[in-house]
Amino acid sequence: MTDRTARTAQLTTMFGIDHPIVLGPFGGLSSVGLTAAVSNLGGLGSFGLYGYDAGRIAETAAAIHAATSRPFNLNVWLPLTDDPTDAPLRPGDFEAAGDALRPFFDEVGAPVPAEPPAEYLPSFAEQWDAVLDARPAVASFVFGVPSADVVASARARGIRLVGTATSVDEAIALDASGIDAIVATGLEAGGHRVSFLRQPEQSLVGSMSLIPQVVDAVSVPVIAAGGIADRRGVAAALALGAAGVQVGTAFLRTRQSATNDAHRAAIGSTAAHETVLTRAMSGRLARGARNRAVSEIEAGGVIAPFPVQNWMTGKFRVEAIRLGRADLQSLWMGQSAPLVVHDDVRDVFEELAAGVSD
Numbered sequence: 001m002t003d004r005t006a007r008t009a010q011l012t013t014m015f016g017i018d019h020p021i022v023l024g025p026f027g028g029l030s031s032v033g034l035t036a037a038v039s040n041l042g043g044l045g046s047f048g049l050y051g052y053d054a055g056r057i058a059e060t061a062a063a064i065h066a067a068t069s070r071p072f073n074l075n076v077w078l079p080l081t082d083d084p085t086d087a088p089l090r091p092g093d094f095e096a097a098g099d100a101l102r103p104f105f106d107e108v109g110a111p112v113p114a115e116p117p118a119e120y121l122p123s124f125a126e127q128w129d130a131v132l133d134a135r136p137a138v139a140s141f142v143f144g145v146p147s148a149d150v151v152a153s154a155r156a157r158g159i160r161l162v163g164t165a166t167s168v169d170e171a172i173a174l175d176a177s178g179i180d181a182i183v184a185t186g187l188e189a190g191g192h193r194v195s196f197l198r199q200p201e202q203s204l205v206g207s208m209s210l211i212p213q214v215v216d217a218v219s220v221p222v223i224a225a226g227g228i229a230d231r232r233g234v235a236a237a238l239a240l241g242a243a244g245v246q247v248g249t250a251f252l253r254t255r256q257s258a259t260n261d262a263h264r265a266a267i268g269s270t271a272a273h274e275t276v277l278t279r280a281m282s283g284r285l286a287r288g289a290r291n292r293a294v295s296e297i298e299a300g301g302v303i304a305p306f307p308v309q310n311w312m313t314g315k316f317r318v319e320a321i322r323l324g325r326a327d328l329q330s331l332w333m334g335q336s337a338p339l340v341v342h343d344d345v346r347d348v349f350e351e352l353a354a355g356v357s358d
């Protein structure tokens, strides 16, 4: 058995899957159908639970359990404590964000929210208890290192844990926590930069450099994410020492994902250099296409800290989506968007799986 085959076998055995291919979780845009489809094809389907309360988590997990008997992964965002990423919220931030975004609200015909919500997000404790009750085969985290209690609670139920690193020192910190595998995510990836030891702007490493350095630094299998969209990317990641891959953008384009057609079309028509890392839409750094909203919010210079900015833009984005407008929604996608040619999950999966056996 070659080293490469031994590495992928370690990961597939650990997760109970046939192919070392993980569907990236999408906070807000995961769908039960896509998650179950990837698991049924022999990969690890993931579902992003960002913003879900306990009731929605229970409902979603029950629907995935009903749609597949294969292992799947539930993903949560850890609360950043001593936060290096978010500026502290100041009095007046909420109103200032609403004022700055008023032109977009006017354009989609929605009112600027007058009051903040009672809670921007459900607590991590509530989400984690619901994840434990849901008994997925795997739970994955972003934005930090799970506590010893969280690790122990998963162990007690036989749930495998995966952390996410944007730098070598983050990977080492995750390795020390006793988790089972580490996603190493390069700056090419779509969605948020999930850095937790430094500002994401100070943690920007490309996959080609990051993957082998993380592989050399940690004891657990490494799952490569960021920029992988076809068999060549999979083969490259495995050659760099990864045990598997996590793919987002290519699966997001499929008709089985929960995104909308304007977003799907943008993934098919955006060049790599037209994606940008921006705080404009959510208050945290994330990669997506530069559309009018990104350009105008950046030019305006008023961006509230996460989660306020994300909540506030979300109120006009939902209307923009309803109107089929690509210029006023978050067009999250990675630099490999132009490589994405398939619109069905099976085609994407088979293309990626071909890179494992190449």
Ligand SMILES: Cc1cc2nc3c(=O)[nH]c(=O)nc-3n(C[C@H](O)[C@H](O)[C@H](O)COP(=O)(O)O)c2cc1C
Pocket: 023, 024, 025, 026, 027, 028, 029, 048, 049, 050, 075, 140, 141, 142, 164, 185, 188, 189, 190, 191, 192, 225, 226, 227, 228, 229, 246, 247, 248, 249, 250, 252, 332, 333, 334, 335, 336
């Ligand atoms: C719309 C979108 C939402 C995402 N949300 C999450 C999330 O909630 N949790 C997470 O771990 N990763 C999230 N990611 C990252 C993906 O799971 C995956 O790691 C990444 O897309 C891989 O890079 P690629 O886009 O180049 O394939 C998101 C990515 C996108 C495009």
